Every structure is written in structure tokens, then in C-alpha cells.
Amino acid sequence: xxxxxxxxxxxxxxxxxxxxxxxxxxxxxxxxxxxxxxxxxxxxxxxxxxxxxxxxxxxxxxxxxxxxxxxxxxxxxxxxxxxxxxxxxxxxxxxxxxxxxxxxxxxxxxxxxxxxxxxxxxxxxxxxxxxxxxxxxxxxxxxxxxxxxxxxxxxxxxxxxxxxxxxxxxxxxxxxxxxxxxxxxxxxxxxx
Numbered sequence: 001x002x003x004x005x006x007x008x009x010x011x012x013x014x015x016x017x018x019x020x021x022x023x024x025x026x027x028x029x030x031x032x033x034x035x036x037x038x039x040x041x042x043x044x045x046x047x048x049x050x051x052x053x054x055x056x057x058x059x060x061x062x063x064x065x066x067x068x069x070x071x072x073x074x075x076x077x078x079x080x081x082x083x084x085x086x087x088x089x090x091x092x093x094x095x096x097x098x099x100x101x102x103x104x105x106x107x108x109x110x111x112x113x114x115x116x117x118x119x120x121x122x123x124x125x126x127x128x129x130x131x132x133x134x135x136x137x138x139x140x141x142x143x144x145x146x147x148x149x150x151x152x153x154x155x156x157x158x159x160x161x162x163x164x165x166x167x168x169x170x171x172x173x174x175x176x177x178x179x180x181x182x183x184x185x186x187x188x189x190x191x192x
Contacts, residue, residue, distance in 0.1 A: 002192055005094045007101055010167050011188065013158060014102055016132075017145075017172035018113040021192055023089045023125055024173075028081075031088060035080040042068045046077065050114075053144045054177070063142060078117040086124035092192070098171075099131050108133040108158055114144050114177070134158055146181035 007014065016022055036043050045067045052064045066073065102109045109132050111118060116139045122129050129135060134157045138144050141153055155163050168187040172178020175191055182189035 003093050003097075005098050005171060005190060005192070007098070007105070007107065007169060008188065011107055011169045012167040013108045013110065013160075013163065013169070014098070015110045015112050015154065015168060015170045015182075015187075017170075017174070017178045018111050018118060018121060019115055020173035021092075021171060021178070022095055022111075022127075023085065023091050025085075025089060027088070028084065031084045032077075032080060035084065036077065039072060039076065042072055042077070046073070050144065054146075057144070057147055063144075074116075078115070078120075081115070082117055082120045082124050085121055089125065091125050091127060094192075095127075103131075110134040110136065110154065110158060112136050112138070112145070112150070112154070114138050116140065145177040146184055148181075148184050150181060151185045 019025060032043060033040065049064060049067050055061075056063050068077075099109060101107070111122075111132050111134070113121075113136070115121075116137045118135050118137050119129055122135075134154075136153065136157055138147070138150065141150070143149060151165070155161050165186040166188070168182075168185070170178050170182035170187050170189045171192060172182075172189070173192055179189045179191060
């Protein structure tokens with residue numbers, strides 16, 4: 001288990017993925033099925049939609065519309081995920097030392113999540129949201145990682161249009177999303 005993540009000296013911004021990175025999420029699909037059993041077709045459709053979004057990015061096709069009710073997604077799915085996080089998960093050991101080092105070195109820290117309700121998830125994990133300079137959800141922009149447009153969104157969110165991607169470190173749990181976005185932008189990447 002990783003206890004510390006070293007931050008290279010040239011890094012000025014750290015971009016953290018939330019789900020699966022800041023906290024590990026074993027058995028999350030099982031917990032979601034148990035909590036949302038009566039909505040199983042919607043759960044399956046949501047999973048397929050996320051895969052279809054990534055395929056659309058790879059093939060440069062239009063992003064598919066969400067196939068489930070937005071009301072169910074916001075009022076049932078996301079709150080269920082937050083409750084599961086509060087009941088079953090905790091932050092990785094390396095998170096607080098990383099945040100402390102970033103604060104000490106004046107390195108900006110950004111959360112970039114593919115799921116909404118980021119503030120609520122941080123609260124469920126007992127993480128002070130003020131530890132982050134910027135908190136973003138790709139869903140707020142109608143996209144998903146590794147969409148290259150997220151580079152401009154990140155630059156705007158941290159007020160740095162001249163950001164040099166070589167000085168940005170992405171930390172994530174997926175090579176095909178977090179890692180690929182870092183590669184596309186020319187940033188550094190650590191897989192956890």
C-alpha cells in the first residue's frame with residue numbers, strides 16, 4: 001500500500017482524481033446494486049453510458065446523451081454513492097502528507113472527478129474542501145476524462161492560461177482516463 005507520493009520538484013499543480021484514487025472503492029458496484037436494486041436497469045444504463053462516452057472520445061464522435069432520468073441520477077444515484085462512501089470508505093494514507101507538502105511548497109491542488117457531488121463526497125470522507133484550490137467535476141462540462149478540452153477548463157479554473165503542462169502532476173487510478181488525459185496534455189502522471 002502506498003504511504004507517500006513524492007511530488008517532483010518542478011511540479012506547480014497537482015490534479016487528483018477522486019473516486020478510486022483519493023479513496024479506494026472496492027465493492028462499490030455491489031453496494032450500489034444493494035442500495036439501488038429497484039433501479040437496476042438505470043444502474044446498468046448509467047454504466048453503459050460512461051463506456052459510450054469514452055468510446056465517443058476515442059472515435060471523435062458526439063457525446064451520447066445521458067440515457068437515465070436526470071432526476072434519478074441527482075436525487076437517488078449520487079446521494080446513494082455519497083452514503084456508501086460515508087459508510088464504507090476512508091481516504092488513502094498518502095493524501096494528508098501530499099496535501100501538507102503541497103501547502104508547504106505552494107503547489108496548487110485540484111480535484112478533477114468524473115462524477116458530480118464532489119463536495120458531498122469530500123464531506124463524507126471527512127476531508128476539508130478548503131484543502132483544494134479548485135474542485136471540478138467533468139459532468140458539469142458535459143464531458144468525461146480523457147477529453148482534451150479539460151485542459152482549457154483546468155487552466156481557466158486555476159486562473160493560469162499560460163500553464164506549462166510539464167509542471168503539472170496528475171494522480172489517478174486509471175491509466176486509460178487519468179493517465180491518458182495527462183499524456184494528451186503533456187503532463188506528468190502517477191498511477192495509484
